[in-house]
Amino acid sequence: MVGHGPAKSPHRERAVHGLHGVDGVVEALAGQRYVTDRSLATALYLSLALPKPLLLEGEAGVGKTEIAKALSAITGAPLIRLQCYEGLDIAHAVYEWDYSRQMLHIRMLEAQAGAGGTMDADDLFGPRFLVRRPLLQAIEATREMPPVLLIDELDRADDEFDAFLLELLSDWQVTIPELGTIKATVPPMVIITSNRTRELHDALKRRCLYHWIEYPTVQKELEIIAARIPDAPKPLSVQIATFVQALRKEDLWKVPGVAETLDWTAAMIALGIEELKNPIVLDTLGTLLKHQEDVVRVQRDLYPRLVGEVASGSDSRQ
Numbered sequence: 001m002v003g004h005g006p007a008k009s010p011h012r013e014r015a016v017h018g019l020h021g022v023d024g025v026v027e028a029l030a031g032q033r034y035v036t037d038r039s040l041a042t043a044l045y046l047s048l049a050l051p052k053p054l055l056l057e058g059e060a061g062v063g064k065t066e067i068a069k070a071l072s073a074i075t076g077a078p079l080i081r082l083q084c085y086e087g088l089d090i091a092h093a094v095y096e097w098d099y100s101r102q103m104l105h106i107r108m109l110e111a112q113a114g115a116g117g118t119m120d121a122d123d124l125f126g127p128r129f130l131v132r133r134p135l136l137q138a139i140e141a142t143r144e145m146p147p148v149l150l151i152d153e154l155d156r157a158d159d160e161f162d163a164f165l166l167e168l169l170s171d172w173q174v175t176i177p178e179l180g181t182i183k184a185t186v187p188p189m190v191i192i193t194s195n196r197t198r199e200l201h202d203a204l205k206r207r208c209l210y211h212w213i214e215y216p217t218v219q220k221e222l223e224i225i226a227a228r229i230p231d232a233p234k235p236l237s238v239q240i241a242t243f244v245q246a247l248r249k250e251d252l253w254k255v256p257g258v259a260e261t262l263d264w265t266a267a268m269i270a271l272g273i274e275e276l277k278n279p280i281v282l283d284t285l286g287t288l289l290k291h292q293e294d295v296v297r298v299q300r301d302l303y304p305r306l307v308g309e310v311a312s313g314s315d316s317r318q
């Protein structure tokens with residue numbers, strides 16, 4: 001039974017033991033160039049050890065999706081991703097029948113029958129005409145190799161989908177009327193992410209461990225830049241991290257996430273810039289800010305103050 005006392009998987013046991021506790025998770029993620037703090041590493045470790053799905057919420061670009069990829073890399077488990085969107089339904093999340101292949105098959109059978117053969121349409125709704133979507137793929141995975149299942153941006157799906165997922169997370173089984181019930185021998189390692197554009201169902205949250213990923217501190221952001229863009233000169237990274245941190249305190253439509261910090265750093269390197277200064281800052285704001293109102297606000301009002309903060313912040317960090 002999967003519902004009470006989760007089934008054991010040799011692969012997951014090996015993965016959990018191989019990680020050597022919370023410190024081991026921090027270290028293993030660092031090996032994948034993913035910088036994490038102990039609280040997130042603890043949540044991840046517990047989600048593997050208990051096992052329970054891990055629900056990650058946080059602003060855009062703080063590393064929610066990336067952690068599932070890093071988890072797959074450190075455990076050696078394949079990554080199965082369900083990208084959620086408005087209108088996502090069972091046909092795209094779990095399974096559907098391949099109608100065009102079924103039609104072709106019927107025509108072939110008809111032709112055979114016309115030529116004097118017998119017509120046997122029995123396997124028309126058999127496994128070979130089943131299109132397996134991510135949730136079914138995750139259920140069908142073997143005990144030896146349960147995957148990492150990333151259910152990404154669940155808040156984008158309609159809230160009825162939470163109810164469906166709730167059932168799935170409890171039983172790890174789906175019933176296909178034509179085929180019967182398919183049950184997982186062992187549940188996958190599940191990461192659910194949400195940008196919180198709507199609240200997820202309480203009942204669903206109760207099934208999960210929960211962790212909110214904050215924007216990184218300046219120190220952590222510097223570590224992320226160093227991990228992801230090792231070529232970035234340290235003084236430039238310090239200036240960039242300080243500028244972005246100051247920008248996040250402003251009342252903007254959309255403040256930059258870590259992804260934008262990395263884009264901006266890569267842009268500076270591509271332009272051969274070693275020090276933040278005008279006009280390059282104002283010319284490259286489009287890598288950091290994605291609303292014209294924000295760009296204009298920084299250009300018109302905020303720039304002198306932000307640059308002042310960069311100057312004092314950089315002095316104290318170099």
Ligand SMILES: Nc1ncnc2c1ncn2[C@@H]1O[C@H](COP(=O)(O)OP(=O)(O)OP(=O)(O)O)[C@@H](O)[C@H]1O
Nearest residue numbers: 033034035059060061062063064065066224258259
């Ligand atoms: N802690 C981190 N260590 C290393 N890289 C990070 C970290 N956090 C974010 N990144 C990088 O920032 C980028 C954005 O991360 P990711 O796509 O996981 O964000 P997200 O939270 O899923 O954003 P969204 O809500 O927009 O989907 C990726 O390139 C990722 O590598």
Ligand SMILES: [Mg+2]
Nearest residue numbers: 064065066193
């Ligand atoms: Mg994401």
